Amino acid sequence: MILERNNGHFDAADNDDVVCFHDLLYGSLPSPTPQESRDMLDVTMSADGSEPSPLPRPGPAERLTALCDAAAARLTDPALRRRVGQIRDRLGAPLKIAVAGAVSSGKSTLVNALLGLPVAPVDAGECTRLVTQYEYGDDDGRVEAECEDGRVVVTRLLPGHRMPPDLGVPPERVRRLRVRLALDTLRAITVIDTPGMNTVTAENEQAARRMLFGTDGDDDRAQALIYVLRYVQRFDDATLAEFRSLTDACGMSCVNTLAVLTQIDRRGDEEDPWPTARRLAARAYEDLRTSVFDVVPVIGLLAETARTPALGPEELEALTALAGLDDDDLDFLLLDLDDIPGPPESPIPAELTRRLVARLHRYGLRVAVAAVREGEEALRRTLLEKSGFGSAASAGTVAAGLAHFARRAEQLKALTAITQLRRLALEDATGADRAALDVLAAELDETRPIAAGLSGLRIFAAVEAVGRGQLVLPGDMQAELFRMARTDDPAGQLGLPPGTPARDVAEAARAATERWRAQAMIDRGRVGGQRARDVLRVLEDLAVPAPPATAGPGADVHGISPVDVPVDVPGDAVGRLLASPLVPAADKEALRRLLSGGGPTALVGAGPAAAPADVAALAAALSGRFRSLGQLLTSVLDRRAAQSVCDAFALIAVHARHIAQGDSPHAGHH
Structure with missing residues (x-):
């Protein structure tokens, strides 16, 4: 394993193309301290300075709060500052x-x-x-x-x-x-x-x-x-x-x-x-x-009656009296809800029956009469169940x-705030205010971390694009997309029964990625292509199964030797990606594993007991993730770095696949 490192760690400040989040926010304000710079880049050093360790990544609402604070600090127009402050306050409401x-x-x-x-x-x-x-x-x-x-x-x-x-x-x-x-x-x-x-x-x-x-x-x-x-x-x-x-x-x-x-x-x-x-x-x-x-x-009426104190002692007593009627007499009583009889046809006054009908209507009244025999608590529980709430x-x-x-509350609030801030950034302004609004607009660009952090809404963005005619899909892929939008369960999203093993879910996701990767290429350069890539990224995440349980430290039990894969990824390339705020935390963790050395199982995050086929699948999925990531990065050097990592994981996949097939890997395979 050949990885270039710079005295055991990477200095993000040496990368000229890395745009510091602090600089975009604060412009000409004093430069951040080294610790602040590292915090903004979501990377800090361990106690001995030898290895980067992840910090908790702020969510979109936290990033937007910081963005609003920074914008308010730079704006001079009181009206603009007030509107920014209102948007900020609603993020926490x-x-x-x-x-x-x-x-x-x-x-x-x-x-x-x-x-x-x-x-x-x-x-x-x-x-x-x-x-x-x-x-x-x-x-x-x-x-x-x-x-x-x-x-x-x-x-x-x-x-x-x-x-x-x-x-x-x-x-x-x-x-x-x-x-x-x-x-x-x-x-x-x-x-x-x-x-x-x-x-x-x-x-x-x-x-x-x-x-x-x-x-x-x-x-x-x-x-x-x-x-x-x-x-x-x-x-x-x-x-x-x-x-x-x-x-x-x-x-x-x-x-x-x-x-x-x-x-x-x-x-x-x-x-x-x-x-x-x-x-x-x-x-x-x-x-x-x-x-x-x-x-x-x-049935909103039943839900309201079950969840509010709508039925008092008089109504409960009346229901108990109606429960004494046989089914035919109850049917006769409810035959015409506009002309309800009182005694002697009914055991309760007609006005009281009308009140019950107003609270329950015909179906609810039948349900209530059947349930009231079991007590008030059972009655409310049954009404709530039958309401469909x-x-x-x-x-x-x-x-x-x-x-x-x-x-999705945080993301929904962030989505609303982004809409409002983008509109605000288009306001007429001059001088320092114009500069501040331009910085605001730049930070809200789709490629920047704030908008990219709304990853949980990717599937819905694709559904919306279908509705707008921006993403045209064949029938089976459209059904697949809507299925993914209706559930958060990975098995359900892929049309698999509940409880499907993670390995089978990952295999189905890998099959789906091929369809969506082809769709993204067909619509490349258009909105539909971007939305197809959004779905592809979700599927790539599902295609990485949980690592198998490890067998403890020691030799790779399936014979994948730590020295069998001569992967060459320049250390500065990995360092660029670790320093980029556009790289998700999970991908940074994969990069750190790549830096750690060891055998292919360790490089892809699998345990020593992992079968070669599982190692190949994990490596292929990681290769696809970094291929997609490269399409989102704005710097040419960052894209080249992502491609290097993509190639490295692809090489590991090929190597492990040969082992799984019983071949003896050698230089020709590489």
Whole structure:
């Protein structure tokens, strides 16, 4: 193994083409200390100075926070500094999730289910007339009406967390309501209830769109969206298509939009509405899959009733009385929900039955009557289960959609902040402010670490490109892409059953990389090619299985000798890549293994017990990763360095493959 090293370590400062992150941010401010330089490059030295060791890589939100601080320090215009400060503050705030949809689609009912409180008004008709933001606050029940003239009028919720009928100011003068609730859920998310998007009042539609899309003077927008629809119709598809076309302006796309199909229990006289509901949701997803990451069915009324104190002692007693009826009598009672009989046909007053129907409707009332015999706790548990609200672990549910948002909260907030900062960087400015905004724009370029750090959104970027017609795929690859977007499980992403061994997952991923590498070459130089490379990089990560368990130190049990592979990688080439902020941490770790020497198993991160075929597979996957990395690097010297490492791992793969096939490797093979 021949590796050139410089007194045991690499001095990143000697590489002229390495652009220091600090310099880009601070320009003419004092130069960083040596320690600061190393920190910015994500590399520091061990105690004896002999080997680089990784530091925790900051996430995109942390990098953006530092970028905002640096930009604010250089800007002289107070208005620009204020806007940068607002963007920075929102990076540390809870994720904002807006609930939108048509009038009477069940938005407010779903909001109440999300909050676990009956705070959003759900009367029939256009009841949500204002954008209402539910956020965490120790002063539980405080309501702030933000007026168009800048005033804030404070009132409180009524007992039982009900919205007061009088806000102290005419609704037409209110720009937004803020409701403070002492709910732990709201420490992580802020829920926004919006007016109907097809409302008869133009001002309401404008308010909803302002909350979702923002305006020139208001960037305090939602970062994720739950779009509620009763059934898929042209209006909903057109609205989601508009979201797709406005991605650059508002950040809404298939990565941060969940569609919820509500009121699925009112589609017919089926005793069990769920088989039909799941078919409808699957059909809706086929129509909307380039605009949303999933379509999930839910009975919002049951979810709200189960998660809020909607059923009091009187309602529970009434359910118990109805449970004493036989099935035929209960069917007769619920035959016409607009004309419900009272005694003697019913054991409870007609008005009380109407209240139960309002809380549960026909299907829910049947479920509740059957479950109430087992007690109140069993009743609520059954209602929640039958509502389809689900849990984070149950795929295809509202709860699973919220878990999707939670896993990507930092990236979604960063995505919104990048959109806002890019718009800010285009503002008219002169002198030092123009220079500061130019630096800001440069740091937000797709090739820089901040945007590149949103790697978790690569699959969704490719899906969006399909929707825009920028990435044209054959049917099997399109199905493969949408499958990858719908689950985080590697086996599921590759169409394999749950529990598939890691080695089989890696093998399927390697087969898929060939298809996506060819697609990237076909679309090379276009947006589609970049998106195909995004998918390729994800698959290359999946193609590297976990290293097999080691057999302890000692000889390579499969006969791959430490001196069999004369790999020649110049030390300065590896040093350049270790110093580059564009190289992911996992790839830097692979570089350090390459520096460590030893046999091929050690060079690729496998244990001594690894079979030669596994070593070959790992080496081939690493070779592909550095080939893809070379296409992303901006410096010619960095690209050459990545190619050298790519060739080194390819040579190891060839060597190990010959061993696996029973050949005796020699110079001719190399």
